[in-house]
Amino acid sequence: MATLTLNRLCKRFGTGAPAVHDLSLTVEQGRFLALLGPSGCGKTTVLRMIAGFEQPSDGSIELAERTIANAAAMLPPEKRNMAMVFQSYALWPHMTVAENIGYPLKVRGVARERARKKVREALDAVRLEAFAERRPAELSGGQRQRVALARCLVTEPDVVLLDEPLANLDRHLRQEMEEAFREFHARSGATMIYVTHDQAEAMALATDVAVMAEGRLLQMAPPEEIYARPEGRIVGALVGRGAILSLPHLPGTDRLLDWPVLQAAFRQCGEGLPRADILVRPQDVTLDREGLQAVVTSALFEGERYALRLLLGDGQTLRAFSRQPVREGEAVAVVIRAGWRL
Numbered sequence: 001m002a003t004l005t006l007n008r009l010c011k012r013f014g015t016g017a018p019a020v021h022d023l024s025l026t027v028e029q030g031r032f033l034a035l036l037g038p039s040g041c042g043k044t045t046v047l048r049m050i051a052g053f054e055q056p057s058d059g060s061i062e063l064a065e066r067t068i069a070n071a072a073a074m075l076p077p078e079k080r081n082m083a084m085v086f087q088s089y090a091l092w093p094h095m096t097v098a099e100n101i102g103y104p105l106k107v108r109g110v111a112r113e114r115a116r117k118k119v120r121e122a123l124d125a126v127r128l129e130a131f132a133e134r135r136p137a138e139l140s141g142g143q144r145q146r147v148a149l150a151r152c153l154v155t156e157p158d159v160v161l162l163d164e165p166l167a168n169l170d171r172h173l174r175q176e177m178e179e180a181f182r183e184f185h186a187r188s189g190a191t192m193i194y195v196t197h198d199q200a201e202a203m204a205l206a207t208d209v210a211v212m213a214e215g216r217l218l219q220m221a222p223p224e225e226i227y228a229r230p231e232g233r234i235v236g237a238l239v240g241r242g243a244i245l246s247l248p249h250l251p252g253t254d255r256l257l258d259w260p261v262l263q264a265a266f267r268q269c270g271e272g273l274p275r276a277d278i279l280v281r282p283q284d285v286t287l288d289r290e291g292l293q294a295v296v297t298s299a300l301f302e303g304e305r306y307a308l309r310l311l312l313g314d315g316q317t318l319r320a321f322s323r324q325p326v327r328e329g330e331a332v333a334v335v336i337r338a339g340w341r342l
């Protein structure tokens with residue numbers, strides 16, 4: 001089993017804060033890991049160290065229980081049996097689709113008939129059989145990305161590294177390509193590591209999500225788990241899709257807070273108690289006369305519902321959904337059915 005392990009990995013480029021700091025994680029063979037985090041948090045640097053384009057300043061990278069990189073030595077990229085897919089596709093413009101896909105096999109000296117068969121299989125896997133003789137300039141962005149994926153597939157890599165591969169595509173194409181990535185993952189059985197700053201993309205694709213900020217790993221868990229139990233304000237803000245309230249921390253309470261507990265916390269707001277960050281998702285906020293007073297600051301009609309932004313009496317904001325029409329500036333009352341202490 002080609003388990004990939006990052007062991008207390010660090011990367012310093014110069015005198016500033018390290019780009020990656022003391023990062024440890026394990027990816028089992030065949031998993032699909034999304035590295036999620038804001039711009040500049042070190043995601044690409046982690047990917048480039050795994051690929052072999054950067055050397056760790058400290059710590060080590062192990063693949064199948066063999067150290068492939070540490071501060072003293074590293075295996076060159078071409079010896080790692082990994083493949084990297086870039087945002088820019090990196091296709092050869094003068095080669096046809098089939099030639100692009102077959103190129104890594106040519107470099108490796110694979111016999112022509114065998115290479116041809118593998119190229120055909122890869123074309124089939126990404127549904128581009130009809131485009132084999134075209135050149136990259138004659139393809140759409142999504143098709144080019146599929147060529148880049150197929151070129152990966154022919155080399156049967158243990159690990160596929162993807163650096164924001166959908167960043168240049170429009171929303172419609174992104175969805176289509178998410179399908180293609182899932183299929184590609186299922187077919188190839190390769191371990192995939194996918195860098196993105198888009199939480200919806202990370203959740204939709206990955207079997208595990210690792211959230212990074214300022215060079216550190218904050219939390220790693222399957223999408224459902226990280227959505228249900230985010231750890232801390234940064235992860236909550238990145239994966240939460242909700243509002244974060246600051247409320248008095250009532251001792252002894254669970255992390256999942258219901259309305260009576262939240263109501264009690266609101267009542268004690270003025271008492272100078274230590275505060276906690278509480279993630280509140282819009283689907284847990286309902287308009288209810290018994291609730292807190294709020295003013296609608298924006299109401300966006302989304303077709304099946306209105307997405308509301310609300311201003312509470314103490315100046316904090318909440319998000320909510322409503323099936324009933326609600327106008328900007330309207331006074332409402334809301335009950336928060338559930339909150340999660342970050």
Ligand SMILES: Nc1ncnc2c1ncn2[C@@H]1O[C@H](COP(=O)(O)OP(=O)(O)OP(=O)(O)O)[C@@H](O)[C@H]1O
Nearest residue numbers: 013014019037038039040041042043044045046197
């Ligand atoms: N070759 C380099 N030399 C110096 N600093 C670098 C180098 N590469 C990256 N950095 C710095 O390391 C930090 C992390 O960069 P990195 O590209 O890994 O972030 P990222 O999370 O991938 O960001 P983005 O989503 O914007 O691509 C940044 O502060 C960046 O400026």
